[in-house]
Amino acid sequence: MKDDYAPKPTREREAQIYQMLVEGHPRAQDHLVRAFLFPMVQKLKSVYTHHSLHDIVDDVVIDTLCRFGKDVGRFEPARGSLWHYLLMDAHGDIRNLAKSATKRSGCMISLDDVELEPAERNESIETQAINAVWPAFLEYVPEGQHPESLIEALNTIRNAPELGAIFDLWQEGVRETDHYAKALGIQDWPSDKRKQKVKQVKDRLITRLRRLGEKLQ
């Protein structure tokens, strides 16, 4: 799946486009769309895998680029890449849409009842979003500028039994249960118990990170 992505723009290309936008070049928006639209849509569709979300992803990315082209001042290049900034902006909108839909329908949107790749079958849209947002956050906020409380909280999670063992795998976007089972030392367990345990630990990790994210917002 990862090899299937269209390449994201290089930092040099990002800088060129950003400069054009700042200078108010009338074609800057066209360059922005050409460089970011397709790779962003592809990246997000690999996270929000359900086909019913694909139109939403298209629209959210287009709206994100449309908004950004008119208000480039809200991006601070010193804080990280434009790619991650835009990706996080779009993620935020998709998460909000998913939350609104959840509230409207009165139940959690679950992907259990839809056709998905096996590894993602039990993940809610929110979980998928967190999975994707977290590494982007860490990249957008340079290591040296992480708030003290964040570093401390992350270290606590990293040092926690079980959670620490899977943290790096999860952050790298690894999906295969076998890798997690090996990290947890349960590779010899029966398949169903192994899957159950991995899911349990991943859920705990996500809950901890979600709470941490809420504190930071």
Added chain:
Amino acid sequence: MTAENQNQEMDRLRRRAARRFSEDPFHLGFYLSHYCAERNVTQAELALILGCDENAMTSLGVCRAPGVPGFEHRFEEDVELLSTEFQISKSQLADIINNARFFVSSQEGAKTTFSIRKSYAIAAQDREEAGDGTISLSRPEDPPDAIESRR
């Protein structure tokens, strides 16, 4: 995804973006669409007028429109830049944008007049329903025609 599929998907997304951007007066697509609608020409015909292909029209549509708020003083410079970038007629592009802006402002003027007339009609209905000669708070001082005739 094969290279061919990838190109098709990129084209689809860019067309979708162009449609979305054309709803926003900040972008050139907004004025190109208005021009097409008012003059009853297709995008392909407009491309011929400008001297470019339809693919270039998609790109042109997502560009910032010359002369939008904040860039009023750069209208000519922007038209020049865009015509050079897309190899299109500078004078035709300027004419099309100016015409479209006129159509848009005419439509906005018509909408304002309509809304004033509508509020006057509602106020008149309020007075009629009150039936006691009292003046409704929503009543405008004068009908729009009277305001117009005083100018």
